[in-house]
Amino acid sequence: MNQSSSPPDTNPVRLSPLDVLALGILGIRTRRIRAALSALGISLGIATMIVVTAIPASSQKALLARLTALGTNILEAKPTPGQKPPVLLPEGSVAMVRRIGPVTAASAVANTHTVVQRSDHVDNTTYAGLTVLAAQNDLLPVINAKVRTGRFLGPATNTFPTAVLGSVAATRLGIPDLPPNTPAPQIFISDRWFTVIGILATTPLSPDIDRSVLVAWDAARTELRFDGHPTVIYVKAREPAIEAVRSVLAATVHPELPGMVQVSRPSDALAAKRATQTTFSALFLGLATVSLLVGGIGVANTMVISVLERRREIGLRRALGANRSQIRAQFLTEAVALSGLGGLSGTLIGTLATLGYTTYQGWPPVIPWLSVAAGIGGAIAVGMLAGAYPSIRASRLTPTEALSTP
Known part of the structure; x- marks a missing residue:
């Protein structure tokens, strides 16, 4: 088959x-x-x-x-000018500002209301326009400033009569540079000699610092009878929250008199x-x-x-x-x-x-x-x-x- x-x-x-x-x-x-x-x-x-x-x-x-170097995330807080008697910011205001969440850094300077001279033989009116400021050690990174020569104030110099000059102040005082291996120059502040240990580069964000002589916070208390109340508080915060920080900054700096605190507005560079x-x-x-x-x-x-x-x-x-x-x-x-x-x-x-x-x-x-x-x-x-x-x-x-x- x-x-x-x-x-x-x-x-x-x-x-x-x-x-x-x-x-x-x-x-x-x-x-x-x-x-x-x-x-x-x-x-x-x-x-x-x-x-x-x-x-x-x-x-x-x-x-x-x-643009960030132009201070897009930096605010300033200071007493409202023209008040009589002048408003004093609390001594602990900088520490209070640092507790604000978006704030990344804060520092301060204070006017010591003293006069600086190149020596005790020079008329003090020669250096009119220069301001002697007590400065905290962490000031430079907050205002994006740099030391051109020498060094800035630090823990080792807190209690000693040392000074750092702004760029304009250095020119006016006739101290354009600090050569190494040479004796540091001295200046005369309120009948006391201060040793210059550094000179700052030009500070575009804070032109007042250029015309200032900076001394350590503790040294200003002991040598210049500084009362400890800051004059200007510099605040650096995260950019997205800069407006929110500004809205609470005055009340944080001076809870009792927030209306007496003037806060700068964010830089125009932030909008750009x-x-x-x-x-x-x-x-x-x-x-x-x-x-x-x-x-x-x-x-x-x-x-x-x-x-x-x-x-x-x-x-x-x-x-x-x-x-x-x-x-x-x-x-x-x-x-x-x-x-x-x-x-x-x-x-x-x-x-x-x-x-x-x-x-x-x-x-x-x-x-x-x-x-x-x-x-x-x-x-x-x-x-x-x-x-x-x-x-x-x-x-x-x-x-x-x-x-x-x-």
Whole structure:
């Protein structure tokens, strides 16, 4: 008895993800020059995106640092002028200000109402306009001041008659510098000699400090009969909360007479800084969008041409049993792999170019993480979108139509 043979299995072989990836990469490996040129175009687009977002971000950071140096987060509190009798700020007011949550630092100076002279043989009217201030040791970082030569007041000099000169005061007193290995000059304050241990650089935020002679807080008490009441309190706070700190500062400094405390308003540089941040954020978004769009168009163009060039290959694979989904997966994988290679190389090129340029300009290098993520993930996503139409077009070709193409 003859048995009829069973019909052949016509179900296509299922391809694993690794097989699909191998097919996609095969198209790149067999056409290396075209693939390299296509990837180069994508990488240049991604590199451009990195550069046009990272360089403005680095420039923005340098600009914001300059604006911050102008005192965007600094406030001053002092007694309201013209009051009779004069209002005295409490001795513990600086410590109370430091308890405000957003405050990062606070310090103070106080007018000792004494006269400074270059020596005891000079008329004290010669140095009119110079003020002798008692200063706390942590004053300089709060007002963004720096020592030009010598050193500032510290724990070692708290009880000794030492002084630090502002830039204008140093010129007026005839002490332009403090050469090393030479005796420190002395000045005459309220019938007492004080040794000059430092000279400050110009302080743009506090011009009154430039015309002042600073002595230690404790030394002012013992040597100049200073009563301990601060005259000006400098406050540094976190920028987002600067307005909130200002609203409670007067009541914190003098709870009994908050209306008698004058608080400076935030610097105009703060508004400029916030406007700069908003403008640059919009610029980054626009540049990144345009760059990704250009890269996507390049990928789509490359894959459409690839389909036209490989019609015979598509027809042969269809004739050997490949179904439409496998053809789509092959070309889509090739588009994604091509875009991924371009994204990786473009991100590397853009990062290196940014580091080189910012180093040359002396800016702090900033590589926005969104740009890096868009350089790799965005390239892959754009590759999927750009490869969708060519892959569908390739899958719709019948074996006869593809093989009959001249």
